[in-house]
Amino acid sequence: MEAIIEVKYAIDTFYFLVCGALVMWMAAGFTMLEAGMVRAKNTTEILTKNISLYSIACVMYLLMGYGIMYPGDGASNTFWPGIHGILGDGDNSAADVLASGGDVYYSGLSDFFFQVVFVATAMSIVSGAVAERMKLWAFLAFCVVMTGFIYPMQGFWNWGGGFLTADGGVGYVDFAGSGTVHLAGAAAALAGVILLGARKGKYGPNGQINPITGANMPLATLGTFILWLGWFGFNGGSELKLSDVGEANAVAKVFVNTNAAAAGGVIAALLTARLMFGKADLTMVLNGALAGLVAITAQPLDPSPIMATLIGAIGGVLVVFSILGLDKMKIDDPVGAISVHGVVGIWGVMAVIISNADATFMGQLTGVGVIFGWVFVSSLITWAIIKAVMGIRVTEEEEYQGLDITDCGLEAYPEFTGARGHN
Amino acid sequence: MKLVSAIIKPFKLDDAREALSEIGVQGITVTEVKGFGRQKGHTELYRGAEYVVDFLPKVKIEIAVADDLLDQVIEALSKSAQTGKIGDGKIFVFSLEQAIRIRTGETGDEAL
Numbered sequence: 001m002e003a004i005i006e007v008k009y010a011i012d013t014f015y016f017l018v019c020g021a022l023v024m025w026m027a028a029g030f031t032m033l034e035a036g037m038v039r040a041k042n043t044t045e046i047l048t049k050n051i052s053l054y055s056i057a058c059v060m061y062l063l064m065g066y067g068i069m070y071p072g073d074g075a076s077n078t079f080w081p082g083i084h085g086i087l088g089d090g091d092n093s094a095a096d097v098l099a100s101g102g103d104v105y106y107s108g109l110s111d112f113f114f115q116v117v118f119v120a121t122a123m124s125i126v127s128g129a130v131a132e133r134m135k136l137w138a139f140l141a142f143c144v145v146m147t148g149f150i151y152p153m154q155g156f157w158n159w160g161g162g163f164l165t166a167d168g169g170v171g172y173v174d175f176a177g178s179g180t181v182h183l184a185g186a187a188a189a190l191a192g193v194i195l196l197g198a199r200k201g202k203y204g205p206n207g208q209i210n211p212i213t214g215a216n217m218p219l220a221t222l223g224t225f226i227l228w229l230g231w232f233g234f235n236g237g238s239e240l241k242l243s244d245v246g247e248a249n250a251v252a253k254v255f256v257n258t259n260a261a262a263a264g265g266v267i268a269a270l271l272t273a274r275l276m277f278g279k280a281d282l283t284m285v286l287n288g289a290l291a292g293l294v295a296i297t298a299q300p301l302d303p304s305p306i307m308a309t310l311i312g313a314i315g316g317v318l319v320v321f322s323i324l325g326l327d328k329m330k331i332d333d334p335v336g337a338i339s340v341h342g343v344v345g346i347w348g349v350m351a352v353i354i355s356n357a358d359a360t361f362m363g364q365l366t367g368v369g370v371i372f373g374w375v376f377v378s379s380l381i382t383w384a385i386i387k388a389v390m391g392i393r394v395t396e397e398e399e400y401q402g403l404d405i406t407d408c409g410l411e412a413y414p415e416f417t418g419a420r421g422h423n
Numbered sequence: 424m425k426l427v428s429a430i431i432k433p434f435k436l437d438d439a440r441e442a443l444s445e446i447g448v449q450g451i452t453v454t455e456v457k458g459f460g461r462q463k464g465h466t467e468l469y470r471g472a473e474y475v476v477d478f479l480p481k482v483k484i485e486i487a488v489a490d491d492l493l494d495q496v497i498e499a500l501s502k503s504a505q506t507g508k509i510g511d512g513k514i515f516v517f518s519l520e521q522a523i524r525i526r527t528g529e530t531g532d533e534a535l
Contacts, residue, residue, distance in 0.1 A: 211469035279468045324471050336470070 005102050006094065008243040015242040015251075016110040022233025023117040027054045029226030030124035034131060035412075036220025037283065037335045041402025042132045043215065043412030049127055049136060053143045057120040060148035062087045065119060066112055068152035070160045078163040081156040087112055105241060114237055118181055119147050119155075121234070125185025128335030130192045132212075133199050133399050136407040138392040145382045146188055153378075154371050155180055164367050166358070172367030173359040176238035178298035178348030179367050184375045186342025190331070191379035196392055198332030200399055209327050212334070217282055224286040228262050231293045235300040254300045258293065261300070261312025265292020268316030276320070284320050287336045291319035291344040298348040302355035311351050315344040346372075424519035424532065425493050427486045430456065430512040431504040436482050442503035443486065446495045449535065452485040462510035481512060487522055489532045 031050035035043050067084030076082045091108045123143055130139060157164040158180045164172040174180055204210055214220055235258045241247040269288020273281035292312030296303075303311060322339035331338065346368050352359040386392055398406040405411065431439060436453065443451060457478035464477040488496050493516065500514055524534040 209472045211472045211474045213467075213469045273471070277468055277471055277473075281468055281471060283470050320471070327470075327472070 002098055005098055008102060009092075009097050009105055009107075011243045012105045012241050013107040013110045016106050016114050016237060016240070019233035019237025020110070020114040020117050022230050023114070023121065023237065024230075026117070026121055026227050026230030026234065027051075027124060029223045029228075029230055030121075030127065031223065032219045032226060033223030033286070034128045034335055036216040036218070036223060037128065037214035038131050039212065039402070040215040040413055041404055041411070043404060044408045044410050045136060045403035046127070046131055047412070048408055049139060050124065052140055053123045053127055054120045056140060056143045057123050057147040058116055060144055061116045061119050061152070062112075064148050065152040066115060068149065068160075069115065069155040070111075071156065072161075075156070075161060078161070078168045079157075081153070081160060081162070105243070115155075118177060118234075119151050122151050122181045122185040122188075123147055125182065125337050125341045126189040126192060127337075129186075129189035129333045129337040130196055131334045132403070133394060134192070134196055134392055135390070135394055136403065138386050138390055141386050141390070142188075142192070142379075142382055146379065150188065150375055150378045150382070151184055154184060154374050157370065158367065164370060170366050170370075171358070171360060171363040172370075173352050173356055173364065174298045174349060174367060175300060175352075176235045176297045178294055178345045179371045182294045182297065182341035183345035183349065183368065183371050186338045186340075186345060187372045187375035188379040189333070190338050190342060191376050192383050192392070193331055193333060193338070195380070195383045195387055198330055199334070200396060202332045203330050207328075214283065214334075220283065220286055224289050228259075228289060228293065231258055231262070231297075235297055239301065250301055253305075256305050257300045257303060257308035258296055260305045260309040261292040261296035261315070262289045263292065264309035264312030265289050265295065265316035265319070268292075268313035269320055272317050272320045283336070284323070287319045287323065287340050288316035290340045291315035294341055294344045295348040295351060297345075299352040299356055299359075302352075307355060311348075311354070314351075315347055318347055319344055342372075424522060424535065425488055425490060426517040426519040427484075427488060427493070427496055427500070427514060428517065429484045429486075429500050429504070429514045430458070430481050431484065431500070432506065432511060433480055433482045435504040435506070435511075436484070438503040439484060439500055442499040443496065446499050447492070448486055448488065448496060448499075450486075454483045454485075456481050456483045460510070460513070479510070487519055487535055489535055 031047060034046045038046050063086055064083060066087050068081050071081040071084050074082060074084055092104050097104050123146055156162045158172060158174055162168055164170045199212060201210055202212055232255055236251055236254050239251050239254055242251050265288040266285055270280055270285045273284040292315050295311050295315030296308050319339050322343040323336050326333060326339060349364050349368050352364055353361055383392060394406060457480055459478055464475050464479060466473045466475050486496060497514060505511055522534040523530050
């Protein structure tokens with residue numbers, strides 16, 4: 001029996017780590033998606049930004065974020081978790097694991113690893129929305145605050161034992177983070193975009209909307225596929241356990257439903273775009289895949305596979321209308337992050353009540369309000385302070401030149417543009 | 424001597440090159456260009472918003488020829504690059520004052 005408990009601990013820890021590695025790979029997905037959706041002159045900057053934000057998120061979460069989000073018994077109350085310092089290297093002893101009789105079933109550090117890649121995901125969402133006109137260093141400064149404090153606070157309220165849980169009073173249900181990760185990222189992005197303004201030339205007089213076409217559709221498509229793959233870790237790992245028949249079946253269902261929702265999102269966005277514009281609009285289809293994934297993330301376990309497909313499909317329709325609507329409101333989001341993760345994130349949270357009897361309309365709505373309200377307001381204040389101190393937007397001339405040259409001093413495709421002078 | 428400058432549809436370039444070789448043209452210069460004529464541009468779609476591409480991609484062929492070859496060159500280009508649809512392009516003919524082969528210093532028709 002003891003050997004079985006130890007082996008199960010090893011299997012569940014291994015599963016957790018592999019899922020975390022899959023979620024880590026989503027950073028590559030976001031990077032490629034964004035690199036494809038911006039103009040060639042801003043490619044090096046968006047690549048630099050993505051690998052830097054990932055790394056800052058990892059360090060900030062280690063320094064303070066994880067302690068805030070998961071204070072354990074150390075929380076001051078259900079609203080304020082307190083500051084609990086740097087992650088140590090302690091973990092469960094074999095004696096503790098055996099004494100728990102299997103209740104302690106994965107390594108503590110594997111939990112940190114799985115959580116740290118989630119905060120990086122939330123931060124990646126912000127990156128695309130503010131692309132092509134934000135100062136690199138202003139963005140990275142925001143990243144420090146977002147990953148060290150803003151994200152962990154609302155993460156504590158939902159997953160760390162705070163007031164959004166059933167025990168805490170609200171009864172908000174969010175399996176893998178349609179709200180806590182995706183809506184949070186989108187709220188921070190929206191606050192940034194409002195203070196930042198649209199890219200020059202995006203909106204003309206008389207309500208005219210000028211498309212600014214992305215430089216590389218193969219990269220955008222590759223990025224979407226990478227995100228789709230990574231999402232199996234995101235949702236599958238959130239089941240937290242694999243090592244018995246019931247849990248293994250649950251994990252399989254989460255995988256099936258996650259995949260089905262993405263497929264539903266693609267088909268719905270494809271048909272919506274074809275009906276509305278007369279063409280199969282690729283970037284809308286790519287956003288449709290991600291919308292399907294975001295929509296199912298709050299509850300990938302309870303729905304039947306066909307229900308999951310429909311939940312994803314509704315996300316795929318919503319995302320197309322949301323992108324058009326935000327453009328009408330002159331909220332310029334080059335990659336559609338606010339629509340995919342914010343608008344569809346809200347849909348995902350509300351859709352939980354379809355399949356999960358524990359979720360209530362008011363509980364879900366409260367969760368949406370609290371997460372959006374907290375992240376939006378605290379982000380707006382943070383962006384405003386950064387704007388006052390160092391500015392958040394590049395000059396008009398720098399925007400015209402492209403951030404590759406002004407911020408990074410390197411073009412992504414020098415041979416292609418002739419910058420090296422020998423072709 | 425004449426300089427023939429022809430703007431044609433890019434996918435007709437191979438046909439035009441073959442037709443010119445057949446009548447004995449020894450060299451041509453090709454440039455990828457963009458522009459518009461009566462065909463005008465076309466509309467494209469990105470994230471639900473249509474936009475007009477004003478300048479279409481075309482290929483410009485430049486050929487320096489002796490006067491006696493001019494009519495054949497024009498005929499070869501006209502036939503090989505024609506689809507009958509709008510946007511087939513145009514042929515311009517200029518007088519060419521001088522030609523010099525850099526390697527040997529030959530001038531005039533000899534240099535072509």
